Amino acid sequence: MVPDNTILLEILRDACRAPSGDNVQPWRFRWDGSTLSLYNIPDIHNPYLDFEERGAYIAHGALLENLAIAAPHYGYNASITLFPDLGVPDLVACIAFAPSVAYDDPLYTAISKRATNRRPYASRALTSDTRVALRDVAMPKDITLILIEDTTKKEALAPHISAMEQLLLGHPALSSAFFSHIVWTKREERVRRSGFYIKTMEFNPVQAFVFKLASKPWLMRAFRKLGLPALIANENAKLYRGGSALGGLHASDFSRTSAIALGRALERVWLTATTFGLAFQPLFGTTMMGYKSRHGEAMFLSDAERTAIEANARSLEATFKNTHDTPTLIFRVGYAQEPSAYTSRKEPNIVYN
Numbered sequence: 001m002v003p004d005n006t007i008l009l010e011i012l013r014d015a016c017r018a019p020s021g022d023n024v025q026p027w028r029f030r031w032d033g034s035t036l037s038l039y040n041i042p043d044i045h046n047p048y049l050d051f052e053e054r055g056a057y058i059a060h061g062a063l064l065e066n067l068a069i070a071a072p073h074y075g076y077n078a079s080i081t082l083f084p085d086l087g088v089p090d091l092v093a094c095i096a097f098a099p100s101v102a103y104d105d106p107l108y109t110a111i112s113k114r115a116t117n118r119r120p121y122a123s124r125a126l127t128s129d130t131r132v133a134l135r136d137v138a139m140p141k142d143i144t145l146i147l148i149e150d151t152t153k154k155e156a157l158a159p160h161i162s163a164m165e166q167l168l169l170g171h172p173a174l175s176s177a178f179f180s181h182i183v184w185t186k187r188e189e190r191v192r193r194s195g196f197y198i199k200t201m202e203f204n205p206v207q208a209f210v211f212k213l214a215s216k217p218w219l220m221r222a223f224r225k226l227g228l229p230a231l232i233a234n235e236n237a238k239l240y241r242g243g244s245a246l247g248g249l250h251a252s253d254f255s256r257t258s259a260i261a262l263g264r265a266l267e268r269v270w271l272t273a274t275t276f277g278l279a280f281q282p283l284f285g286t287t288m289m290g291y292k293s294r295h296g297e298a299m300f301l302s303d304a305e306r307t308a309i310e311a312n313a314r315s316l317e318a319t320f321k322n323t324h325d326t327p328t329l330i331f332r333v334g335y336a337q338e339p340s341a342y343t344s345r346k347e348p349n350i351v352y353n
């Protein structure tokens with residue numbers, strides 16, 4: 001027996017609570033009455049930041065992890081086959097459902113609570129049970145998780161992480177692409193249900209005012225001359241070095257399948273952190289851009305910009321013991337107030353036939 005359309009929709013609503021870069025939700029579904037097909041929507045991520053849809057596949061990995069965790073809540077087990085038809089490149093996975101005893105996975109309730117928290121985090125050590133839980137998260141094959149709690153190391157890492165913000169705001173095309181994804185009002189957020197909602201950035205009123213002005217290209221040109229990108233990167237570095245730990249996830253290659261495994265691992269770590277009341281923020285910019293640049297896909301940057309971002313990425317990779325030519329997915333984790341705003345999701349786009 002397969003789930004009826006109502007239950008299928010509930011499972012997919014849970015699955016689609018997954019994170020995606022700028023909340024673009026690069027997924028759509030087809031249900032033929034027995035098998036669910038998950039498709040990628042190509043080219044909707046920021047083209048300057050993404051590398052060959054890998055950001056989307058990380059998001060698909062998180063979605064599949066949610067789906068596997070949520071299905072038993074509704075009395076089903078989900079069996080996932082990745083890239084079942086190489087002739088259909090956008091087909092990410094086929095999912096078959098088998099009836100099972102209904103039960104709640106220990107991570108199930110965290111799916112609806114998980115959110116990106118960009119507030120300042122307290123300088124407080126992880127409790128020992130939380131540390132053990134994070135280190136013990138069951139990882140997909142070939143994925144490594146490293147947690148760095150040492151204060152001196154976190155201080156050394158933070159400027160390399162925020163180097164991406166300096167690059168992004170200092171580069172006219174990169175910053176225009178970034179500002180084009182911003183959702184400026186609550187009303188717009190409720191209508192669009194995708195994009196980067198300004199309230200989730202946790203700006204104070206002065207920062208919010210400057211950010212709004214900076215979205216005008218002619219004003220941003222003046223701000224660049226005054227050194228605003230470096231100033232913001234410096235402030236962000238202070239945020240990133242606070243908190244309990246900086247984490248990193250990496251794989252031995254960066255194939256589509258590995259990007260999905262990284263997304264599944266990311267979601268498991270994030271849901272575990274949520275279960276333990278921890279705040280969490282992905283910080284993938286520097287290492288993703290460093291990887292792109294190393295692979296000749298950042299020719300929109302100047303030689304000096306490419307050299308700088310690659311050096312920053314290399315410093316991060318070395319500290320996270322990533323000896324492969326792959327990006328480390330870095331995140332910060334710690335104790336903080338609840339986020340002041342949350343992002344909504346579109347209804348799952350399901351074609352029934």
Ligand SMILES: Cc1cc2nc3c(=O)[nH]c(=O)nc-3n(C[C@H](O)[C@H](O)[C@H](O)COP(=O)(O)O)c2cc1C
Nearest residue numbers: 019020021022023055058115116282283284285343
């Ligand atoms: C591949 C990927 C890259 C991301 N990169 C960043 C990042 O560098 N900085 C950040 O603050 N959030 C980042 N995020 C988090 C998304 O912006 C966030 O998941 C999305 O806006 C939805 O919000 P939510 O996580 O609160 O549900 C990333 C998420 C994914 C899946």
